[in-house]
Amino acid sequence: MEALLRPPVELWSTLVAFATAAIAILAPWALMMPPGVAYGAGTVLGLIGLIRGRQAWRVLRYQGNMRRLPIYKVRSRKIPLSRRKLFLGRGFRWTQKHTQRLRDTIRPEVQRYVQPGTLYQWVRRKEVAWESVPILSLLAQLFRVRAWWNPLAPLPAVGGKPALHAVEPDEQDVWMDIGERVGHTLVLGTTRVGKTRLAEILITQDIRRGDVVIVFDPKGDAGLLRRVYAEAKRAGRTKDFYMFHLGFPQVSARYNAIGNFSRITEVATRIANQLPSEGNSAAFKEFAWRFVNIIARALVALNRRPDYQQVRRYINDIEPLFTEYAEAHLDAHGAEDWKEQVEELSSKISERNLPAALRGRSKEAIALMRHLQTQDLYDPVLDGLVSAFKYDKTYFDKIVSSVGPLMEKLTTGNIAELISPDYLDEQDTRPIFEWMEVIRRKGIVYVGLDALTDTTVASAVGNSMFADLVSVAGHIYKHGVDGDSIDTPPTISMHADEFNELIGDEFVPLLNKAGGAGFQVTAYTQTWSDVEARIGNRAKAGQVAGNFNTMIMLRVKELATAEMLTDQLPKVEVFTLMSVSGVNDSSDPGSGIDFSSRNEDRISVSEVPLLTPAELITLPKGQAFALLEGGQLWKIRMPLPATDSDMPETLTEITNEMERTYITNDHWYRVQEPWWAAAPDVSEPELEPEASDG
Structure with missing residues (x-):
């Protein structure tokens, strides 16, 4: 048994040993020793003094750390970097010894060594x-x-219980094998305890290592944005940095959340998944999916890239899209005189003779529909448009009413220009990024969703991005980044802050299927109940939790969240020293012994958890327990941020820098043309992406 919470009695031995050594060397006659023997004795006594002094210093340092841990600060440029390991901070592996020491600190007789x-x-x-x-x-x-x-x-001002880290004075740098990150990492911690600081440490290393880095920040934390940009600048990667921020549309890059897909049905799925699906809402969600899918198929067939603006327009009025597609279809497959035939039909249409569902429609559109019905020209897209066109307008509005408010939110104000970009507007120099091109360029993307302003829009855009990324992951898994499936996939480090705001059906495939495409997700949230509440199903939440192989837990305030870590740990044996004393009277009057007494120390063994939820609830800020590499428990503390001279002070400074490295949208559009886009004009040369050097 150890006894570190006690007076440092070794100091007396140290003092006596050094004093006697000094006498032996300076005045050997005082000890009645010949000089040669005295010098040898002085040397031995000095060594004894050093050994005992070291033992005393160990006790004093241990007790000092119990009251106040040494400050641990590291500048960002000094954060250790390895190609094979991920640096987490300084700490130690937690074992039975530390559980024993921690239990020793709660005894009443040692509080003067633990408390200030x-x-x-x-x-x-x-x-x-x-x-x-x-x-x-x-x-x-x-x-x-x-x-x-x-x-x-x-x-x-970090609060908590310093003893949790002070139980091991000999800490070391804590590293995690980089290969474990493909199994994904979950970071749990209540508000303002260091999650963002840990994110900065991990993001810094990912950027310097050259990974594709994608940071999702629902709040739009300015400090995290500044840190990501500063690290990109230090690594010489500012030309590959893109900021998408719903809170600052005037300086944000642009992104078409539904413009890229592997299958056309993904467009309808990304929009419909944002709608409620409980109870009677499920039927309306299916109707909404069908009509969005009809619109998306027609737009793609017309060589137009779908976006929220167009979906909203044609959900409200399907007639212009039907007319445009029908005319294009008849131009390609109809008779040469189809226009004359349609005009003749139009002239014969009488409003009073029309069915109720078609009243209010234009005569030209009705004539087109009737002409198509007389032709033997089946087309699945056209069939869907005709069925939607024939619906009664009032009935149609009812069955797609669930999608209307969502589309209004996504297409109102400046945000509409961000998520429904106009690719042909040469006056708008804000870049349009696409995930596949970002991965090819090994880019860095910061996504600020401004969820505090509008949660619905933030969730819809975030989940659309996740769905897009899942589609990209599937493409990389099958075909590779450049169409060669034998290539090693790039490392794509995704950091999802406020994970509970982002989780949805689109996020789950990223966790359990995208690892083979190089995706490694690090998710940050306050409590696991937030995730369960967001998903609405405990079993599904458990499914999500099972996809995280690494868990890092800072201070949490919810017992169930703390038990996610402690329930995975074994029990250990701890020792308790108990003093026993007693007195027995002698009942024999003829005996010379009046009483007998005894004093003894007993050591008892009990089985206790390696760690309890109470310890996690009392963690100081910036400290965490990490379950790494198959259940190894580490206690870590993260370095405090030090002020960096090259850290940008304001968002304006960042945007001014970005303006000099932005790639204009027309270059991006020509580089990343989808398979269904119109062929480029041969008279106009293809443009390669190039950055303005200011």
Whole structure:
């Protein structure tokens, strides 16, 4: 058994050994020794003094760390980097020894070695009492200064229980094997305890390592954006940095959330998945999916890229799309005089003789429909458009009513220009990015969804991006990035802050199927109940949790969340020292013994959990427990951020820098043409992507 919470009695041995060694060397006659023997004895005593001094220092350092851990700061450029390992911070592997030491700290007789001293507590009280006293307020300010000359400086505002890390004074750098990241990482921690700081550390390494980095930030944290941009700049990758931010549309890059897909049905799925599906809403969701799919198929057949603006327009009025597609279809497959035939039919149409469903429609559109019905020209897209066109307008509005409000939110204001970009507007120099091109360029994308302003829009755009990424992952898995499936897929590091705001049916395939395409997800959230509430199904939430092989848990306030970690840990045996004393009277009057007494120490063994939820709830800020590489428990603390001189101060500074490296949208459009786009004009040369050098 260890005894580290006690007076450092080794100091007396150290003092006596050094004093006797000094006497033996300086005055050997005082010890009645010949000089040669005295010098040897002095050397041996000095070694004994060093050994005992080292033992005393171990006890003093252990007790000092119990009250105040040393400050741990690292500048971003000094964060360790490895091609095979991921740096998490400094710490140690938690074993039975540390559980034993932690239990020792709660005994009443050792509290003076664990808690700050009486003088420290008196100073803290006086800081408040003297705050408004004219002269003493200056002394109170001195007490608050954190400097080497102030032994009574206040503890860092990290809260928690310092003993959780102090139980191991010999900490080391903690690394995680980079190959484990494909199994995905889950970071749990309540608000303001260091999740974003951990994200910065991991993102910094991913950027410097040259990975494709995608950061989803529902809140749009300006500090995280500045950090991502600063790291991209330090790594010389600013030309590959793109910022998509719903809160700052005037400086954001643009992205068509439904413009890229492997299958045309993905467009309808991405939109319909944002609609409620409980109870009676499920039927309306299916109707909405069908009509969005009809619109998307028609747009693609017309060589037009789908976007939210067009879907909203044709959901409200299908007639213009039907007319345009029907005319294009008849131009390609109809008779040469189809226009004359349609005009003749149009002239014979009488409003009063029309069925109720067609009243209010244009005569030209009705004539087109009737002409097509007389022709033997079956086309599945046209068939869908005709069926939608024949619906009564009132009935049609009812069955697609669930999708209308969503499309209004996605196509209102400046946000519409971001998620429904006009590829041919040469006056708009904001770039349009696409995930496959970002991966080819090994780009860095920061996505700020501004969820505090509008949760619905943030969720819809975020989930559409995830669905797009799943489609891209499937393409990479089958064909590779450049069409060669034997190529090693690129490493795509995705960081999803506020994971509970983003989780949906689109995110799950990224976790359980996209690893083979190089995706490695790091998700951050406050509690697991947030994820369960978002999904609405405990079993599905368990399915999601089962896809995270690595778990890092900071301070949490929910017992169920803490048990996600502690329930995976074994139980260990701890030892308890118990003092027993007793007195027995002698009942024999003839005996010379009146009583007998005894004193003994008993060591008992009990089985306790390696870690309990109570410890996770009392973690200081910036500290965490990590379950790495198949169940190894590590205790880590992250470095505090140090001020970097090259850190951009404001968003304006970032955007000014980005303007010099933005790639204009027309170049992007020509580089990444979809398979269904019209063939380029041979008279106009293909343009390669090029960046303006300012």
